[in-house]
Amino acid sequence: MSQESHHDHFIVPTSVYVGALGALLILTVITVAIAQINFGSFNLIVALLVAIIKASVVMFVFMGLWWDDAFNRFAFLSSLLFLFLFFLFTFADVWFRDFRSPLESEILPIKSPVRPAVVGEKSSH
Amino acid sequence: MNAPDVPIQTHQVAHHFATAKQEFDSAKFGMWLFLVTEVLFFGALFVAYGFLRWRYPEMFVEAHRILSWKMGAFNTLVLIVSSFTIVMAVQSIQRNRQRLAQRYLGITAALAGVFLVVKYFEYMDKIHHGFLPAKFFSGVGVSEHLHLFFGIYFTMTGLHGLHVLIGIGLIVWLMKRNRQGHFYSGFFTPVEMVGLYWHFVDLVWIFLFPLFYLVG
Numbered sequence: 001m002s003q004e005s006h007h008d009h010f011i012v013p014t015s016v017y018v019g020a021l022g023a024l025l026i027l028t029v030i031t032v033a034i035a036q037i038n039f040g041s042f043n044l045i046v047a048l049l050v051a052i053i054k055a056s057v058v059m060f061v062f063m064g065l066w067w068d069d070a071f072n073r074f075a076f077l078s079s080l081l082f083l084f085l086f087f088l089f090t091f092a093d094v095w096f097r098d099f100r101s102p103l104e105s106e107i108l109p110i111k112s113p114v115r116p117a118v119v120g121e122k123s124s125h
Numbered sequence: 126m127n128a129p130d131v132p133i134q135t136h137q138v139a140h141h142f143a144t145a146k147q148e149f150d151s152a153k154f155g156m157w158l159f160l161v162t163e164v165l166f167f168g169a170l171f172v173a174y175g176f177l178r179w180r181y182p183e184m185f186v187e188a189h190r191i192l193s194w195k196m197g198a199f200n201t202l203v204l205i206v207s208s209f210t211i212v213m214a215v216q217s218i219q220r221n222r223q224r225l226a227q228r229y230l231g232i233t234a235a236l237a238g239v240f241l242v243v244k245y246f247e248y249m250d251k252i253h254h255g256f257l258p259a260k261f262f263s264g265v266g267v268s269e270h271l272h273l274f275f276g277i278y279f280t281m282t283g284l285h286g287l288h289v290l291i292g293i294g295l296i297v298w299l300m301k302r303n304r305q306g307h308f309y310s311g312f313f314t315p316v317e318m319v320g321l322y323w324h325f326v327d328l329v330w331i332f333l334f335p336l337f338y339l340v341g
Contacts, residue, residue, distance in 0.1 A: 009310075011219045021209040028205065032198050035339035047335035054331045062212045063324045069150070072157045079161040083168040090172050094179065112269035113262040 010067050020061040027054050127221040129309050136312035149314055156318045160325050167329050170281050174336065177277055181270045188266075188274035189338065191256060193247065197338035200243050201330065207236035208327040211296070215320045218303075218313040226316070227303055233323070234296040237289050244286055251275065278337055285333060288326045295319045 031050040035043060060066040065073050142148040178185050214229035255263030258279050262272035299319055302308065308316055 009219055011216060014213070014216065017209060017212055017216070021205065024205045024208075025202065028198065028201050031335055031339065032194070035194070035335070044340045047340045051332050051335050055328050058208060058324050058328050058331065062208050062327075063321055068153075072154060075154065076157045076161060076164075079164040079168075083164060083171075086165070086168055086172055087175065090176065091179075094176055112272065113260055114266045114269045114271045115264070116269070117265050117267050 012061075012064065012067065016061060020057050023057055024054055027057075129221045129223060129306070131223045131304070131306045133306045133309045136307070136309075145311065149317075152314050152318060153321075156321050160321065163325055167281075167284070170277070170284070171332070171336075174277050174281065177273055181268065181273065184268035184270045184274060185340075187268050188271055188278075189340065191251075191254075192278075192338050193250075194338040196243055196247050197334050200240050201334045203236050203240050203243070204327045204330050207233045207240075208324050210236065211320050211323045214299075215313065215316050218308045218316050219310055221310045223303055223306070223308065226308070227300060230296055230300045230303065234293050234300070237293045237296070240289055241286060241293075244282070244289075248279075281333060282337070285326065285329050288329070292319075292323050292326055295322065 027050055031047055031054075034046050034050075039046070059076075065076065136145070138145045138148050142151065210229045210233045214226045214233065217223070217226035217229060251257070255265075256275050257263070257272070258276035259272055262275060264271070296319060299308075299316055302315065
């Protein structure tokens with residue numbers, strides 16, 4: 001086993017990092033542009049897809065997962081599996097719950113602090 | 126390989142490691158495990174976001190118009206460029222270009238500062254209009270659940286902002302050590318680890334930006 005191997009860190013060429021930067025900037029412009037057009041619930045899917053592509057570029061290029069030990073790749077990407085399980089079980093509950101229960105107002109007698117907008121008054125500033 | 130351009134203090138491998146490679150690999154694996162806990166930490170808040178959004182879709186449409194997408198988009202670009210500059214700082218150290226690395230670290234810290242300044246103006250605007258969480262809410266709105274949006278907004282962006290603040294501290298610490306010649310092609314563990322942390326901060330913002338500012 002070579003004792004000198006620790007000096008042999010693979011140095012990623014600058015051009016690869018510049019390419020990743022360019023891709024991320026272009027994807028940001030795309031995601032902002034698409035959001036200006038209303039496609040309904042399709043907007044959320046597109047925004048999340050673009051965000052996932054951007055996140056992959058950051059993880060694999062900037063964080064170097066592409067060139068990293070398979071063990072580190074496995075460790076970090078496993079967190080995404082657990083995140084998925086977190087979402088899955090939470091929404092498996094929430095989606096099939098009836099929130100329109102007439103008792104809800106009695107269970108949660110919380111008064112909303114929001115002052116209602118008068119007709120003609122803008123809700124935002 | 127370039128000769129280092131500052132006087133170097135050679136790194137001594139800690140006595141409980143057999144080789145420098147083992148030391149580096151252990152530190153890096155530890156860093157990845159820390160980032161796993163960070164994913165789940167923010168993950169819980171994304172689950173809460175998902176629930177609120179699913180429960181009150183019209184409220185989110187109203188609320189996201191209150192946020193300035195231009196400021197959010199600007200901050201997105203700032204963080205992406207800062208991710209690039211810190212990765213270039215790591216690469217410069219690997220090539221023994223300590224002075225260049227120092228410049229890249231300085232730019233990264235400055236960009237992080239710009240991010241926080243923009244965030245400060247955004248926060249002040251929301252506070253001024255009374256768009257605050259829960260009982261502190263005193264703004265005007267159509268949806269009676271508007272205060273819930275600002276609860277999750279301030280919690281998530283606030284925790285993210287705290288990470289940015291800690292990141293600035295870490296980068297300044299790196300710059301101090303780099304000036305003292307602690308980092309070179311054979312030892313750059315702290316630079317690499319802070320780099321990973323900083324990319325993670327960028328990663329969180331990549332999801333926060335579209336979910337809060339763009340999609341209503």
